[in-house]
């Protein structure tokens with residue numbers, strides 16, 4: 137009940153305005169978000185790098201409806217790439233196609249994304265194209281393949297273990313040497329596309345993770361689920377797969393204990409670090425994933 141209440145609240149405009157524009161709101165968002173500005177993102181990246189984590193930076197924003205909106209969102213990524221290079225940070229960027237123009241027109245989305253990937257390639261960096269709901273799966277894969285052809289190694293995407301098609305998509309991307317982030321999947325999908333049972337999603341995640349870490353392609357295992365992580369650890373130990381052949385990825389502020397213990401055990405861990413003024417829906421979705429976090433947040437809200 138609490139979960140669906142929080143999801144409902146994530147769409148509430150009044151609460152959003154209130155929290156996004158007030159000091160206490162910005163203070164609690166710091167649990168899951170680096171801050172509102174580019175400087176905040178760079179500062180927290182430096183802190184995470186100092187601890188031994190690599191980072192993927194995500195400029196928060198919902199789907200944009202105009203070309204100006206798409207270009208403004210893309211500009212933040214261009215600035216980010218330059219700042220990462222200037223400070224030699226261990227960080228890349230994650231983009232959502234709908235956040236940089238795909239819903240305005242596919243031509244605009246493709247052009248804006250190509251410009252970001254070209255910029256990253258010039259700086260020897262990397263762009264991860266996040267995966268959205270199933271209406272975007274094929275277009276995301278096709279664009280990633282096209283850009284990988286133009287800028288080999290500078291772009292990769294995400295596959296979701298809850299989709300039936302992901303087995304085939306894994307082979308399709310690995311064949312081309314395209315880097316994959318594997319996650320369980322975060323969108324509401326029907327049984328025509330996705331396994332309805334969590335046990336099947338988990339089973340598929342382990343199978344796909346084993347396939348990816350056995351390949352020659354450097355992939356990211358994105359999960360906070362200790363069962364998935366243990367399965368990967370066991371598999372790589374049994375098969376003598378070196379720890380630098382893949383990485384674990386987790387969201388900023390989620391299971392920080394686990395993130396640190398993986399680092400200590402000699403694994404690579406990349407933290408997905410969101411920032412920006414549009415933090416409210418992202419923040420509420422993280423609370424909904426684990427409503428116990430609400431208590432932590434409320435305690436902090438009333439601390440001076």
Ligand code: FDA
Pocket residue numbers: 265266267268294296319320321322323358359360361362385386387390391407408422423425426429
């Ligand atoms: P699961 O949801 O089963 O949770 C396992 C355990 O993790 C929980 O029992 C709890 O202990 C802990 N946990 C999870 N969320 C928590 C929280 N908010 N606070 C505290 N503990 C928490 N999805 C997508 O569709 N497209 C994408 O591009 C991406 N990108 C992406 C990048 C990265 C780096 C991560 C980590 C995740 C994504 N995702 C994503 C989201 C992903 O699909 C999935 O929805 C979430 O990671 C939750 O699934 P888990 O694998 O963590 O397991």
